[in-house]
Amino acid sequence: MARFQRHFVLGFGLLFLAGALSAFFLNTRQRVLIHVDGQVHAVVTAGGTVSAALAQAGVWLDEADTVIPPLDAAIASGAPIVVTRAPIVGVMANGTTHLVRAQAPSPLAILTTVGLSLGPGDALWVNGLPLANGQGVGPAGAASAPRLLSLRRSVPVQLADDAAPFQALRTAARTVGEFLAEQGLTLYLGDYVEPPLDTPVTSALVIRVSRSQPVRLQVDGQPLLARTRSATVGGVLTEAGLALVGEDYTRPAEDQPVPADGLISIVRVREEILVDQELIPNETAYQPLPDIEIDTVYQVQAGLPGVRRTRTRVRYENGVEVSRFREAETLVSNPVPQVIGYGTRIVIRTLETPDGPIEYWRAYTMWATSYAAKFTGRVPGTPSYGRTASGKILTKGLVAIDRRLIPFGTRLYVPGYGFAEAADTGGGVRGRFIDLGFDDFNYESWAKVVTVYFLTPVPPEGAIRWITPSTVP
Numbered sequence: 001m002a003r004f005q006r007h008f009v010l011g012f013g014l015l016f017l018a019g020a021l022s023a024f025f026l027n028t029r030q031r032v033l034i035h036v037d038g039q040v041h042a043v044v045t046a047g048g049t050v051s052a053a054l055a056q057a058g059v060w061l062d063e064a065d066t067v068i069p070p071l072d073a074a075i076a077s078g079a080p081i082v083v084t085r086a087p088i089v090g091v092m093a094n095g096t097t098h099l100v101r102a103q104a105p106s107p108l109a110i111l112t113t114v115g116l117s118l119g120p121g122d123a124l125w126v127n128g129l130p131l132a133n134g135q136g137v138g139p140a141g142a143a144s145a146p147r148l149l150s151l152r153r154s155v156p157v158q159l160a161d162d163a164a165p166f167q168a169l170r171t172a173a174r175t176v177g178e179f180l181a182e183q184g185l186t187l188y189l190g191d192y193v194e195p196p197l198d199t200p201v202t203s204a205l206v207i208r209v210s211r212s213q214p215v216r217l218q219v220d221g222q223p224l225l226a227r228t229r230s231a232t233v234g235g236v237l238t239e240a241g242l243a244l245v246g247e248d249y250t251r252p253a254e255d256q257p258v259p260a261d262g263l264i265s266i267v268r269v270r271e272e273i274l275v276d277q278e279l280i281p282n283e284t285a286y287q288p289l290p291d292i293e294i295d296t297v298y299q300v301q302a303g304l305p306g307v308r309r310t311r312t313r314v315r316y317e318n319g320v321e322v323s324r325f326r327e328a329e330t331l332v333s334n335p336v337p338q339v340i341g342y343g344t345r346i347v348i349r350t351l352e353t354p355d356g357p358i359e360y361w362r363a364y365t366m367w368a369t370s371y372a373a374k375f376t377g378r379v380p381g382t383p384s385y386g387r388t389a390s391g392k393i394l395t396k397g398l399v400a401i402d403r404r405l406i407p408f409g410t411r412l413y414v415p416g417y418g419f420a421e422a423a424d425t426g427g428g429v430r431g432r433f434i435d436l437g438f439d440d441f442n443y444e445s446w447a448k449v450v451t452v453y454f455l456t457p458v459p460p461e462g463a464i465r466w467i468t469p470s471t472v473p
Contacts, residue, residue, distance in 0.1 A: 247315075
């Protein structure tokens with residue numbers, strides 16, 4: 001019985017100790033929230049520090065990671081543990097890529113973590129943008145957290161530029177074009193770069209820049225600015241894509257060197273052919289008709305003008321006519337003369353008049369006026385007063401006529417005036433016009449159409465005007 005009691009007391013004591021230990025353990029455990037990369041983990045831990053809680057939760061840490069509160073801090077009731085992972089940064093250099101975790105904002109500091117540094121002429125790109133002033137800042141000036149660093153080591157190159165002395169340089173540029181931009185060189189459309197701009201830069205590469213010169217083209221009335229490396233005017237036109245058509249030419253000529261002032265004019269030449277038809281006047285021929293009575297006139301043959309066709313070449317330069325050349329002339333048809341027939345048969349006739357019978361060989365109507373010496377504007381008493389063009393003193397019976405029709409001395413008969421002799425002329429007496437003369441004291445005014453009779457004898461044929469005007473003035 002005593003032995004049983006001892007075992008009972010011992011067992012009960014062990015149970016009591018286990019319960020006391022269990023109660024103590026339950027009273028020391030804590031529930032804590034751990035924030036990692038945007039995720040929240042709830043952990044019940046008996047550890048008293050942040051480090052112990054993280055270890056119990058299975059959260060591993062990198063040296064670059066940050067923890068708030070610190071790892072050796074005691075867990076505060078209700079306070080979360082925040083773990084900030086250091087970002088992974090890729091570092092590409094010398095053909096190798098390194099992956100590191102780094103909280104450092106400076107790209108140069110990140111390079112240091114992998115044992116790298118910038119040498120003379122080296123270039124570093126941060127997140128695809130060139131490093132500016134040793135900071136991870138792009139061209140726009142906005143700060144950027146480094147994610148990818150690319151280090152390019154510089155190589156020696158040589159630059160031969162027409163506009164500058166020969167230079168030996170170092171560059172980390174990837175292409176020739178990038179290198180020239182890095183050097184601040186302005187390239188014009190006509191400049192030539194060897195090797196081409198997209199050529200990768202390699203060590204000891206020689207880059208040659210051949211500069212073009214500015215030229216001013218005057219074409220089709222418009223100025224055009226261009227650049228050229230050509231030595232001749234023709235080469236400039238080829239580079240500018242300008243073509244000369246037909247007779248077009250340039251000033252200076254195509255085979256001439258580019259002028260010092262760079263001014264080249266293109267002269268556009270255009271030619272046109274003008275075809276004109278010109279009428280050739282036909283002549284009038286007169287044909288005597290011996291079987292037809294005098295003062296009978298009619299057309300024997302109708303006339304036609306001829307036609308001459310001319311071909312003229314007109315040259316224009318820049319729209320302005322500069323020459324005109326008649327290059328061909330063709331006679332299309334000859335003129336046909338008009339033939340006028342006139343009667344030459346003279347018939348002697350007689351006529352009873354108040355002054356007695358007369359015998360005449362010709363008669364036609366004329367416009368008759370009258371004059372006297374006092375109307376001539378001459379001064380009485382002077383030798384020329386009353387003197388006619390034939391030398392006779394003006395009196396009744398002397399008349400003024402057109403000597404182209406009626407010669408001086410021709411005997412006439414004018415009804416109402418009487419017998420007359422052609423002995424004077426005047427500036428206004430033309431054609432079928434007769435001015436009847438009077439003495440100053442017996443002047444009579446005349447202004448009418450009369451029939452004038454030409455009295456026999458008939459004058460010689462050479463003294464006869466066969467064709468007279470058809471109308472009275």
